Amino acid sequence: MKQSYALIQMDIAFGNPERNFQQAEKMIREAAANNITTVVLPELWTTGYDLTRLEDIADDNASRSTSFLGKLASELHINIVAGSVAKRVDHQTSNTLLVFNRKGELIKQYSKAHLFRLMDEEKHLVEGNSDGKFVLDDEKSAAVICYDIRFPEWIRTHMLDNTQVLYVVAEWPKQRIDHWRALLISRAIENQCFVIACNRAGSDPNNQFGGQSMIIGPWGEVIAEASEEETILYGAVDLDEVEKIRSTIPIFTDRRPDMYKL
Numbered sequence: 531m532k533q534s535y536a537l538i539q540m541d542i543a544f545g546n547p548e549r550n551f552q553q554a555e556k557m558i559r560e561a562a563a564n565n566i567t568t569v570v571l572p573e574l575w576t577t578g579y580d581l582t583r584l585e586d587i588a589d590d591n592a593s594r595s596t597s598f599l600g601k602l603a604s605e606l607h608i609n610i611v612a613g614s615v616a617k618r619v620d621h622q623t624s625n626t627l628l629v630f631n632r633k634g635e636l637i638k639q640y641s642k643a644h645l646f647r648l649m650d651e652e653k654h655l656v657e658g659n660s661d662g663k664f665v666l667d668d669e670k671s672a673a674v675i676c677y678d679i680r681f682p683e684w685i686r687t688h689m690l691d692n693t694q695v696l697y698v699v700a701e702w703p704k705q706r707i708d709h710w711r712a713l714l715i716s717r718a719i720e721n722q723c724f725v726i727a728c729n730r731a732g733s734d735p736n737n738q739f740g741g742q743s744m745i746i747g748p749w750g751e752v753i754a755e756a757s758e759e760e761t762i763l764y765g766a767v768d769l770d771e772v773e774k775i776r777s778t779i780p781i782f783t784d785r786r787p788d789m790y791k792l
């Protein structure tokens with residue numbers, strides 16, 4: 531199955547949902563005009579890391595984001611792996627990823643499982659407790675958020691039932707962008723899957739972000755890679771490659787979980 535992706539590497543306006551909704555719509559419409567199947571947005575794209583103001587700017591039950599993205603997905607006839615938003619339910623806010631199919635249906639929500647203390651997430655957000663698996667265009671897929679990629683055992687649990695595509699949405703700082711690149715390529719090689727990874731561009735009062743969104747194949751090859759600037763990264767792939775690589779080096783047959791004490 532052929533798929534073509536557009537990764538919206540936005541410069542997110544700090545604590546300014548109005549501006550971010552406008553900019554996301556402009557970039558999604560531009561991407562959709564390029565005959566793609568799936569658009570991917572970055573982490574916390576409505577608010578950025580303005581965590582101390584979540585009381586004012588989080589999205590109640592993610593309802594504004596859901597209605598906005600569902601309408602765009604069905605009108606433009608594209609899938610949207612809609613990054614994550616600050617979703618508030620009963621005074622608790624999670625960092626929650628939303629996935630829409632081309633009919634505009636919300637088919638998956640995943641809340642970030644590993645909160646990133648270095649950016650105070652655990653002080654303002656509640657962690658998720660369920661996995662990021664879903665099926666999009668009949669392809670087994672999974673999505674995780676930023677810091678989650680430092681936990682290979684978490685990613686592996688998503689890959690054990692023949693998952694082909696791993697989406698990663700992030701606000702990854704420039705300071706550690708070499709880790710971003712190395713971790714993403716490692717996750718692709720060790721799981722023999724496509725990695726579709728969308729980071730943000732720009733800066734906020736505390737961090738400069740590294741961009742470098744990436745599309746990586748199941749052999750670890752970099753198919754497309756963005757610069758540091760705000761941009762849309764495009765890339766087309768053939769998901770049948772996954773099966774070829776997995777039959778050449780059958781790691782899922784050869785693994786010895788009986789010996790792994792985690």
Ligand SMILES: O=C(O)CCC(=O)C(=O)O
Nearest residue numbers: 646676677701702703706
């Ligand atoms: O793990 C890292 O270095 C970056 C993680 C991060 O920025 C996040 O999870 O928001």
